[in-house]
Amino acid sequence: MSTNRELFHAIIVLAAALLMAMFAAFCFPLRSHADEAPNDWPKYYRTDDAWRYSPLEQINASNVAKLKVAWIHQPGDIQMGLQATPIVIDGIVYYVGANNNVFAVDGSTGKTLWHYQPDLDPIVTKVFYVAASRGVTVGHGMVYLGSLDGRYIALDQKTGKVKWERQITDLKTCYGCLFSSPPQLAGDILYGGTTGGDQPQAGKIFAVNAITGEPAWTFDTIKDDRKSWPGDTGKVGGGGAWMPGVYDAKTDTILIGTSNAAPDFFPAGREGDNLYTATLLAIEGKTGQLKWHYQEVPHDTWDYDAAYEIMTIQHEGKDLLVHLNKGGYVFVLDKATGKPYNIWPLAKHINWTSGIDPKTGEIKDRYEPKAGEARTICPYLLGVRSWNAASYNPKTKLWYTNAMEVCNVVNSSPQEVDKIGLAGLYLGVSKLEAVPPPGDKASARLDARDPITGKVKWSIDYELPGLGSVLSTAGNLVFNGDVRGVFHAYDAETGKELWNFNTGSGIRSGSVSYAAGGKQYILVPSGLGSHAPGFMASAFPKVKGLPGGSALIAFTLE
Amino acid sequence: MRKYFVIENVAHIISVCATAAVFTLCAATIVAIGARAGGDSANLDDPVAISGGETTFYQNCVYCHGSKGSGGSAKALQCRDMKPDYIFETITNGRIAGANVMPPWKDTFDEKTRWQLVAYIRSLRKLPECDAGN
Numbered sequence: 001m002s003t004n005r006e007l008f009h010a011i012i013v014l015a016a017a018l019l020m021a022m023f024a025a026f027c028f029p030l031r032s033h034a035d036e037a038p039n040d041w042p043k044y045y046r047t048d049d050a051w052r053y054s055p056l057e058q059i060n061a062s063n064v065a066k067l068k069v070a071w072i073h074q075p076g077d078i079q080m081g082l083q084a085t086p087i088v089i090d091g092i093v094y095y096v097g098a099n100n101n102v103f104a105v106d107g108s109t110g111k112t113l114w115h116y117q118p119d120l121d122p123i124v125t126k127v128f129y130v131a132a133s134r135g136v137t138v139g140h141g142m143v144y145l146g147s148l149d150g151r152y153i154a155l156d157q158k159t160g161k162v163k164w165e166r167q168i169t170d171l172k173t174c175y176g177c178l179f180s181s182p183p184q185l186a187g188d189i190l191y192g193g194t195t196g197g198d199q200p201q202a203g204k205i206f207a208v209n210a211i212t213g214e215p216a217w218t219f220d221t222i223k224d225d226r227k228s229w230p231g232d233t234g235k236v237g238g239g240g241a242w243m244p245g246v247y248d249a250k251t252d253t254i255l256i257g258t259s260n261a262a263p264d265f266f267p268a269g270r271e272g273d274n275l276y277t278a279t280l281l282a283i284e285g286k287t288g289q290l291k292w293h294y295q296e297v298p299h300d301t302w303d304y305d306a307a308y309e310i311m312t313i314q315h316e317g318k319d320l321l322v323h324l325n326k327g328g329y330v331f332v333l334d335k336a337t338g339k340p341y342n343i344w345p346l347a348k349h350i351n352w353t354s355g356i357d358p359k360t361g362e363i364k365d366r367y368e369p370k371a372g373e374a375r376t377i378c379p380y381l382l383g384v385r386s387w388n389a390a391s392y393n394p395k396t397k398l399w400y401t402n403a404m405e406v407c408n409v410v411n412s413s414p415q416e417v418d419k420i421g422l423a424g425l426y427l428g429v430s431k432l433e434a435v436p437p438p439g440d441k442a443s444a445r446l447d448a449r450d451p452i453t454g455k456v457k458w459s460i461d462y463e464l465p466g467l468g469s470v471l472s473t474a475g476n477l478v479f480n481g482d483v484r485g486v487f488h489a490y491d492a493e494t495g496k497e498l499w500n501f502n503t504g505s506g507i508r509s510g511s512v513s514y515a516a517g518g519k520q521y522i523l524v525p526s527g528l529g530s531h532a533p534g535f536m537a538s539a540f541p542k543v544k545g546l547p548g549g550s551a552l553i554a555f556t557l558e
Numbered sequence: 559m560r561k562y563f564v565i566e567n568v569a570h571i572i573s574v575c576a577t578a579a580v581f582t583l584c585a586a587t588i589v590a591i592g593a594r595a596g597g598d599s600a601n602l603d604d605p606v607a608i609s610g611g612e613t614t615f616y617q618n619c620v621y622c623h624g625s626k627g628s629g630g631s632a633k634a635l636q637c638r639d640m641k642p643d644y645i646f647e648t649i650t651n652g653r654i655a656g657a658n659v660m661p662p663w664k665d666t667f668d669e670k671t672r673w674q675l676v677a678y679i680r681s682l683r684k685l686p687e688c689d690a691g692n
Contacts, residue, residue, distance in 0.1 A: 548657020
């Protein structure tokens with residue numbers, strides 16, 4: 001009898017365990033990266049999902065109003081402000097200020113652990129994209145920098161001493177193409193692209209061995225194909241991949257987007273698709289071979305880069321990519337194939353097309369710039385949003401992004417390439433002006449939306465466009481800094497503002513969250529300095545004269 | 559070469575003036591030419607120079623200075639009476655003002671192109687919007 005009872009008992013336990021395992025498998029079919037290394041912000045977008053989401057919840061909607069400044073770190077050089085997204089690993093903050101000043105900082109105290117600045121080639125002061133970097137990458141015991149003078153530099157993570165460096169580009173021959181974003185890791189491969197969508201050059205993605213710095217492969221973002229680029233137009237076709245890509249280790253796939261085609265607004269002569277500009281690329285990490293590509297804007301004539309963050313979201317058992325193009329549409333693609341799943345408009349004012357087919361991606365009724373005519377085109381060249389990334393919160397299942405409604409008047413005009421010097425741009429215009437949308441005023445907002453369908457959950461008007469990346473956390477919080485420097489915290493569900501702090505200079509960076517010594521921190525790089533406010537000033541006069549600065553500010557609860 | 563050109567011109571004007579014997583007018587003309595001696599022969603009021611400068615401006619400068627130099631991340635260039643040499647010098651060598659940086663354009667544009675930019679910026683002195691107190 002007792003044995004029978006024991007057997008019965010064992011069967012029940014077994015059945016329960018089986019049920020639980022099945023339940024777990026059913027509930028979490030595709031595990032996200034969100035919970036990995038919860039205390040750290042180890043990569044540019046924190047994880048390869050590119051969610052910009054921290055699973056920390058010590059700071060939450062009920063106590064966020066008690067945030068206080070814990071420490072401030074100043075890089076000392078404010079040229080072009082502070083545009084970086086810091087990396088935080090094991091309580092140590094790694095970031096880069098103006099002119100490639102790299103710092104390791106104690107995340108509890110703000111004390112400098114080491115500082116490194118390369119001896120930069122003087123050419124860096126003569127190019128268009130001066131001084132600014134968007135961050136560093138940490139891995140293999142090294143801190144990687146893409147330098148303003150076209151180098152990859154690997155520093156010892158502990159000491160900041162150079163382990164290896166390699167000259168990758170020659171600024172003199174590529175109109176100042178340089179690394180404004182940190183090169184990223186794909187296992188042992190370090191890869192990245194340069195500025196150059198608005199310059200008469202041909203973009204490339206450069207990969208080296210991350211351990212040694214030896215060249216691995218180079219991918220031409222300008223396809224060698226006369227059908228795509230008649231004559232020599234590809235040689236000056238733009239196509240830089242100037243933002244960080246993401247990596248899928250399971251399939252050894254790099255996902256990275258490319259810039260617009262050049263000359264931006266004067267397409268005559270480059271009739272064709274102009275591959276691989278305004279395109280998402282899936283590249284094999286080891287070999288640099290193209291797995292698939294999806295060109296969001298074939299034959300781009302509007303400066304509609306596809307360089308922004310590429311998010312992965314699980315939906316109905318599928319891995320989908322969510323990607324905003326400057327042209328105002330969000331492209332939701334099947335991650336395995338790059339085929340469209342849905343395409344929806346984030347911008348309200350779009351007139352370069354009457355619509356994009358959400359299943360085929362066909363761009364209907366293109367309204368292109370025309371030589372000899374002033375045409376108002378929406379959105380304008382900074383896009384419905386600048387490069388400052390969105391955030392996805394798996395708890396609310398909402399996508400949080402800044403957005404703006406601005407158009408530009410474009411007089412398309414040919415431009416002689418040999419008259420464009422080192423700091424020159426190859427826009428193909430004789431006139432270009434940011435203007436409010438026809439019949440409306442220029443406006444800006446922070447949106448919370450369903451990333452797959454675009455359905456709005458809440459939206460907050462901003463006086464001026466937000467130029468910083470959004471952060472969301474498991475504490476039911478969304479953080480967004482504005483261009484005047486006020487850093488806001490909102491309830492992630494409702495959009496209600498819960499707290500704000502005036503940092504004194506605009507946010508043009510990526511705020512992050514981490515934990516050190518048992519405390520959660522919100523880390524805010526403050527300091528304006530960017531090309532964007534200059535161009536938007538004709539539509540938003542109040543953006544003029546906002547003060548520059550550069551300070552890394554850490555907040556925590558008392 | 560340019561210097562000789564100016565001296566030649568001055569000599570020529572003096573001889574013409576002498577015959578006409580209108581000395582006050584003469585003096586004014588010499589001063590006017592002298593003021594331009596540091597530049598090149600492009601006339602700053604020449605509509606061709608101004609429109610050439612305008613195109614270069616919209617291709618390269620509008621990003622920071624706003625359309626018609628209305629101001630952006632950098633100061634407004636319109637409604638201001640800046641000296642031509644000052645404008646030329648600033649364009650040539652660039653400028654750093656706090657967080658904002660203007661690259662030098664010396665290696666990007668030849669002198670003629672830079673003077674056309676000067677002509678365009680000078681043309682922004684008296685726009686209708688200047689009276690509106692902008």
